[in-house]
Amino acid sequence: MSMSNVIMLTKEGIQMLKKEIDELTLEINTAESGSRLLMRQRIQEIAAVLDDAVTMPDIREQGDVVELGSFVTLQEQEFMDCFSMTIVHPFEANHLHSRVSALSPVARAMLGKPVNAVIHAELPEEDSISYRIVDIQNCRR
Missing domain, CATH: 3.10.50.30 (Transcription elongation factor, GreA/GreB, C-terminal domain)
Known part of the structure; x- marks a missing residue:
C-alpha cells in the first residue's frame, strides 16, 4: 500500500463500513437482480476503501x-x-x-x-x- 492511497478512518467508521458490508451481504440473496448488481458494486467499493484504510488514533x-x-x-x-x-x-x-x-x-x-x-x-x-x-x-x- 503506497502512502498516497492511505485512507484515514476512525474506529467507528471502519466498524460502520464493515457492518454495511455484512448487511448488504445478507440482503443480496433476496434482492432483485438490478439491486444485486448495485449491492455488489457497493460492497466492492467499501472493501477497496477498507483495504487502504488506516485507523486514526483515539487519543x-x-x-x-x-x-x-x-x-x-x-x-x-x-x-x-x-x-x-x-x-x-x-x-x-x-x-x-x-x-x-x-x-x-x-x-x-x-x-x-x-x-x-x-x-x-x-x-x-x-x-x-x-x-x-x-x-x-x-x-x-
Whole structure:
C-alpha cells in the first residue's frame, strides 16, 4: 500500500463500513437482480476503501491546524452559536453524529487553518457563512 492511497478512518467508521458490508451481504440473496448488481458494486467499493484504510488514533491533543481527523469547535459569526464536528473521510460522513466530510464546503474552508482563523464557506442554497475556529483537537501521531 503506497502512502498516497492511505485512507484515514476512525474506529467507528471502519466498524460502520464493515457492518454495511455484512448487511448488504445478507440482503443480496433476496434482492432483485438490478439491486444485486448495485449491492455488489457497493460492497466492492467499501472493501477497496477498507483495504487502504488506516485507523486514526483515539487519543487527541491540541492541534495547530485543522486536518483530516480533527475534532473542531466552531463559532458561527452571526449568532455566535458554538458547535463541534469531526472532519472525516467522505465514506464515514454522518451529520447526525457531527462527522463532516473533508470534501464539504465547511471542511474545505477549515483544512490547514489555525485556531482563531475566521473561515467563510459557500453553502448550497445559501450565501456564505462565517465561522471562527475556537478549538482544534487532532489525533495524536
